[in-house]
Amino acid sequence: MYGDKVRIVWKNLPLPFHPNAMPAALAAMAANEQGKFWEMHDKLFANQQALGRDAYLRYAKELKLDLPRFTRALDGAKYKAQIEADTADARSLGVTGTPGFFVNGRFLSGAKPFEAFAEVINAELKRLNLPIPPGAPAG
Amino acid sequence: MSKKNREKRASEVESPAGAGGGGMAWLPTVLALGALGLAFVAWTDAKRTRDELTKRIVSIDQRLIQTQTQVASARPKPPQQQGPDPSKVYTVRLDGSPYRGNPTAPIVIAEFSDYQ
Numbered sequence: 186m187y188g189d190k191v192r193i194v195w196k197n198l199p200l201p202f203h204p205n206a207m208p209a210a211l212a213a214m215a216a217n218e219q220g221k222f223w224e225m226h227d228k229l230f231a232n233q234q235a236l237g238r239d240a241y242l243r244y245a246k247e248l249k250l251d252l253p254r255f256t257r258a259l260d261g262a263k264y265k266a267q268i269e270a271d272t273a274d275a276r277s278l279g280v281t282g283t284p285g286f287f288v289n290g291r292f293l294s295g296a297k298p299f300e301a302f303a304e305v306i307n308a309e310l311k312r313l314n315l316p317i318p319p320g321a322p323a324g
Numbered sequence: 325m326s327k328k329n330r331e332k333r334a335s336e337v338e339s340p341a342g343a344g345g346g347g348m349a350w351l352p353t354v355l356a357l358g359a360l361g362l363a364f365v366a367w368t369d370a371k372r373t374r375d376e377l378t379k380r381i382v383s384i385d386q387r388l389i390q391t392q393t394q395v396a397s398a399r400p401k402p403p404q405q406q407g408p409d410p411s412k413v414y415t416v417r418l419d420g421s422p423y424r425g426n427p428t429a430p431i432v433i434a435e436f437s438d439y440q
Contacts, residue, residue: 189426194418196436203440210438213422222422229439236439267420274417275436279408284437287416292408306431313430 186320187306195226197271198283205236208259210268212241215258221248 197214199206209229216225228244229236238259245255258264275285278292286293288305303322310317408414416434 187431190429191431191433192423192425192427192429194416194421194423194432194434196416196421196434197438198436199438200440203438206438206440209440213439217422223424226422226439233440271421271436278414278416279406280436281407284435285407286436287408287414287434289432290413290415292410292412292414294407294410302433309431315430 186318188318190310190315190318191306195222196274197268198275198280198285199268199272200283207265207268208238208241209236211259211264212244214264214267215241215255216245216248216250218258218264219250219254221250224248 197210199210213222213225213229216222225244225248232240245252284296288302289309291305293301293305300322307317307321418434
């Protein structure tokens with residue numbers, strides 16, 4: 186309902202006590218290299234209980250990715266460095282848990298109901314003198 | 325010895341017994357006073373013990389409250405209160421990160437997350 190008013194940016198924060206979180210983050214970044222980040226992201230999210238290398242390769246195949254290229258990206262240092270940079274950003278911002286959101290720089294922690302986001306988004310639209318789209322929750 | 329004298333003697337002889345009877349009359353009073361005294365001592369003793377116990381209970385209560393306060397303050401705060409200050413505006417580095425939606429949208433949501 187906010188349509189083109191909103192951009193959602195993914196920042197990696199694989200928590201150290203989630204052993205599959207880093208490899209899964211790498212799989213998504215490897216897919217991103219071939220323009221299929223959100224497709225991989227959705228598959229990883231839908232199958233959180235079945236994370237593992239075989240699964241990542243299967244998803245890559247299902248998404249018709251270039252498999253040798255995907256595997257190189259998965260095993261290379263490039264995206265690991267990017268994920269670690271994201272994690273360092275989270276640390277310097279003080280984000281310790283997932284998910285953590287910044288709406289135009291304003292922090293919202295945890296899995297909040299949509300209304301909590303709408304409230305911050307509406308306040309930002311108001312501040313920017315932009316109309317609040319019809320159908321958006323009041324707040 | 326005249327009869328009168330004998331009577332007097334008799335009364336004199338009797339009198340110690342009489343005095344003895346009259347003398348023994350203080351005994352119940354003394355016993356009662358003694359009992360009262362003992363009761364008073366027992367009562368003050370009980371009162372002192374009770375007061376001491378009350379004092380100790382109050383001090384235990386106070387220490388319990390202190391301990392509870394210490395435990396509550398030592399307990400880690402709920403995650404909601406950790407992390408960035410919700411009233412501040414932060415700058416999040418976004419270059420090179422995957423995104424969806426309008427690249428020039430006025431609202432940018434940065435999501436820090438993982439898949440597990």
